[in-house]
Amino acid sequence: MTTLAFDALEYRADQSFATARYRYVGDEQSGWTVERDGKPALALGPGYRALRVRQCGVCSTDLARHHLPFPLPQVIGHEVVAVDADGRRYVVEINASHEARGVAHTCAFCQAGLPTHCPDRVTLGIHDLPGGFGPWILAPVAACLEVPPTIPDDVAVLVEPFAAALHAVRTIAPRADERIAVLGPRRLGMLVVAALAAVRTAMNRHERGFDVAAVVRDPALAGLARTFGATEAHVLNGPPEALARAFDVVIDTTGNPDGLATAVALARREVHLKSTHGQPACGLHRLTDLVVDEIGIARFPREAPVADSAPWSALRTGPRARVAWTCAKAPPAWLTATADVQRGDAATLAAHYARATAGLPRADVVVADSAAGVDAAIRPRPGHEQALVRPRGLLLLHADADTSTSPLLAAIGGRGLRLSSSRCGGFRQALDLLASTPELARLGERLVTHTFAGRDLAQAFTVARSRGCIKAVVQQEPVQ
Ligand SMILES: [Zn+2]
Ligand SMILES: [Zn+2]
Numbered sequence: 001m002t003t004l005a006f007d008a009l010e011y012r013a014d015q016s017f018a019t020a021r022y023r024y025v026g027d028e029q030s031g032w033t034v035e036r037d038g039k040p041a042l043a044l045g046p047g048y049r050a051l052r053v054r055q056c057g058v059c060s061t062d063l064a065r066h067h068l069p070f071p072l073p074q075v076i077g078h079e080v081v082a083v084d085a086d087g088r089r090y091v092v093e094i095n096a097s098h099e100a101r102g103v104a105h106t107c108a109f110c111q112a113g114l115p116t117h118c119p120d121r122v123t124l125g126i127h128d129l130p131g132g133f134g135p136w137i138l139a140p141v142a143a144c145l146e147v148p149p150t151i152p153d154d155v156a157v158l159v160e161p162f163a164a165a166l167h168a169v170r171t172i173a174p175r176a177d178e179r180i181a182v183l184g185p186r187r188l189g190m191l192v193v194a195a196l197a198a199v200r201t202a203m204n205r206h207e208r209g210f211d212v213a214a215v216v217r218d219p220a221l222a223g224l225a226r227t228f229g230a231t232e233a234h235v236l237n238g239p240p241e242a243l244a245r246a247f248d249v250v251i252d253t254t255g256n257p258d259g260l261a262t263a264v265a266l267a268r269r270e271v272h273l274k275s276t277h278g279q280p281a282c283g284l285h286r287l288t289d290l291v292v293d294e295i296g297i298a299r300f301p302r303e304a305p306v307a308d309s310a311p312w313s314a315l316r317t318g319p320r321a322r323v324a325w326t327c328a329k330a331p332p333a334w335l336t337a338t339a340d341v342q343r344g345d346a347a348t349l350a351a352h353y354a355r356a357t358a359g360l361p362r363a364d365v366v367v368a369d370s371a372a373g374v375d376a377a378i379r380p381r382p383g384h385e386q387a388l389v390r391p392r393g394l395l396l397l398h399a400d401a402d403t404s405t406s407p408l409l410a411a412i413g414g415r416g417l418r419l420s421s422s423r424c425g426g427f428r429q430a431l432d433l434l435a436s437t438p439e440l441a442r443l444g445e446r447l448v449t450h451t452f453a454g455r456d457l458a459q460a461f462t463v464a465r466s467r468g469c470i471k472a473v474v475q476q477e478p479v480q
Contacts, residue, residue, distance in 0.1 A: 002027055004050055008134030009457045010073035015066055017458045018073070022130065024050060024138060032138055034130065042128055047101025048138040051082035051090060056125075056132030057157045057448075058464040058472040059187060060255035060277070067278025068288070069385060070127040077474070078125035079160040080132035081153060082139065091159040093143035093427050094124040100140035108360050109391070112317060116424050117293065117391035133457055135476050145427045148435050154444025157473050158191060159430050162443070164274070165191040166433065167425025169199050171294075172249050172272050174210040176203075181213040181247035182230070183263050185221065187464075187471045188274060189214075189253030190228045190447055197229020198437045213247060215266065218467070227446055229439065240265040257281035264411050271408070273421040283371050283406030286378035290421055293391045295378065297419040299412055300367055300396040304334035312339070315393055317359040324349045324363035324388055326373050327398045339365075346373070346380035350388040362390035369398040371406045447471045 004024040009017045026032030028049050034042040057079035061068070065076055078094045097118030098105035105111075109118045125131020129138065147156045165188065174180050174196070182192045193214055200209040214225030214233045222233035234243060240262045250267040252259045253274045260281045263271045276288045284290075290297075298311055305311070312321040321339040325331045326346050335341055342349055342363070354361045366377040366389045377388045377395050389395060403409040411417040434440050450472040452460035457474060464472040 001025065001030075002050060004136050006135050008075045008130065009454075011062075011065055011076045011133075013066055013072045017461075020073070020075075022075070022134065022136075024136065028141060034138070042122075044096075044122075044129075044138060045101070045103065047103045047141050048096070049084075049141050049144065051084055051092070051137055051139050051144070053132045053135055053137055053476045054081045054083050054089070055153065055157050055473050055475045056080045057161065057187075058460055058474065059161060060275070061126065063461065063465055064255070064277045065126070068126070068276070069278075070123075074125075074128070075130040075134040076125045077131035077133035078123070079157060080124070080137060080139075081147065081156045082132070082137060082144075089147040089153075089156060090139070090144040091147055091156055091427055091431070092124060092137065092139045093145070093163075094126065094160065094424060095121045096124065096129055096140040096143070097121045100143040102140075102142045112360055114360075114391050119386070133454070133474055135454065145431060148431065150435055151431070152441075152444060154448055154473070155434060155441065158443055158447065158471075159427055159434070160424075161188050162191045162195065162434065163425035163427050163430035164188070164423065165195040165425070166199075166430050168192055168251055168272055168274055168422045169195045170425075171420055171422045172251065172270060174199070174203075174249065176208040176210065178210040178248040178269075179213055179232075179246070180210050181215050181234075181250045181266060182225070183215045183250050183252050183266065184254030184256065184259055185214050185216065185225050185228075185230075186253070186255075187447070188255070189251075190225065190470065191443070192251055192253055192274070193225050193228040193230050194440060194443060195433075197231075198433055198440060200229070200231075201437070201439070215243065215250075224446070224470075228443075236262070260287070261407050264408050264417065267417060270418045270420055273419060276423075282408035284375055284408065286375045289378050289385075289387070291423055293378070293387050293389075293393075294422050295387065295389055295391070295393055295395060296421065297374065297395045297397065297409075297412055299416050300398050302399060304332070304338075310338070311394055311396065312365040315364040315390070317364065317390070322353070322359075322362075322364045324353070324366045324377070326377065326388075327367055327369040327400070329369070329398065329400060331367070346376035346388050350380040350384070350386065353388070354386070360390045362386075362393065363388055364390055365394045365396060367396045367398055369401040371403070371409055373401075374409065448473050451475060453477075 097115035
């Protein structure tokens with residue numbers, strides 16, 4: 001058994017920080033108890049190892065943490081570089097799933113290749129599991145990746161957001177000659193620009209690549225975006241009409257509820273949502289949960305799709321796609337002939353799928369006919385943080401939907417725009433790309449504008465919220 005005792009600054013619901021006394025008692029095989037101010041606060045099973053934090057980045061999710069549906073106070077921070085007793089450096093994937101902990105399980109989500117959506121997971125520095133703004137973390141054993149010596153600390157601390165950026169780029173799958181825009185690039189968005197540029201460079205070796213545009217309000221950020229690899233930069237002052245539908249895909253990295261409507265106005269093919277600000281946007285109330293679950297929204301096909309070209313053909317986990325039909329009108333005969341269609345309200349259907357004994361206990365696809373129906377498909381039952389639709393699943397908007405309250409849904413129903421979203425990405429691919437792309441070696445020196453000592457966490461948050469800061473990093477005391 002190991003016992004680690006330390007003081008750590010917790011983030012509280014009123015956005016202040018306060019010190020609490022922590023003790024971790026346990027080990028990798030038998031599990032851990034986390035004590036807070038002398039009382040048991042969290043019982044973790046096996047599959048965690050204690051690592052000493054070296055540094056941790058401040059991201060927009062941290063700054064909006066009080067809007068997220070997880071308990072506070074908590075030691076937050078999830079962009080961690082940590083060291084073991086031998087001084088080896090690690091970055092840590094944040095979802096403590098069965099798979100990440102390396103424990104035996106019968107979890108449908110981990111078995112379906114969706115460990116980042118494991119319903120039993122806690123999440124480093126976001127949901128229950130103490131994070132990297134304290135001196136010690138308990139890291140899921142299979143989630144710790146050693147940092148190659150060629151990657152410096154100031155780049156290693158960007159691996160978590162860079163992996164998320166790269167995952168977004170893979171999700172939108174840019175095509176030759178497309179124009180891909182990053183809206184509001186700052187701490188995350190500049191990494192999306194860098195990831196797009198790196199993928200573009202690789203693509204250019206075989207075929208024509210795509211253009212990488214940055215759309216900013218602050219002219220100083222236009223120049224910065226070019227240093228990260230943007231091939232064009234646009235300063236948008238005032239309404240977005242000047243750039244209306246100028247881009248095939250727009251990735252909204254603003255972290256701001258108003259960003260989505262702008263992204264919708266600018267995009268032809270797809271809007272990709274990367275913001276988890278926890279607030280309503282475009283007449284929808286569950287978009288942060290949509291991003292957490294990596295759900296997409298598209299238009300329901302107006303006629304029967306040919307063969308395997310249905311929007312859900314890649315999503316089904318059983319022999320026939322599971323389609324939850326929540327619309328007032330009846331489903332078309334071609335749909336009921338080819339898919340397993342269940343009709344009802346979202347809460348009843350969610351309870352139905354939750355009882356599934358094979359595959360994921362969710363629908364593959366939900367068809368809705370209103371903004372309220374879209375919200376209900378994302379979180380149908382109060383008190384249950386569970387969607388009706390599966391992670392990485394699809395919400396389809398019926399042709400008769402009332403879209404008057406949502407410019408996003410109006411664009412989806414009216415002109416066939418798609419919304420996609422993504423959250424965490426794989427660290428292995430991110431580390432490989434960082435290690436093999438010389439242009440990315442200076443990522444840290446370009447992005448990290450401010451560094452703070454661990455005791456100055458409140459100041460780090462104040463500065464991170466200011467215009468002059470792109471990325472703030474918090475450093476813990478060196479190991480004694
Ligand atoms: Zn983050
Ligand atoms: Zn699991």
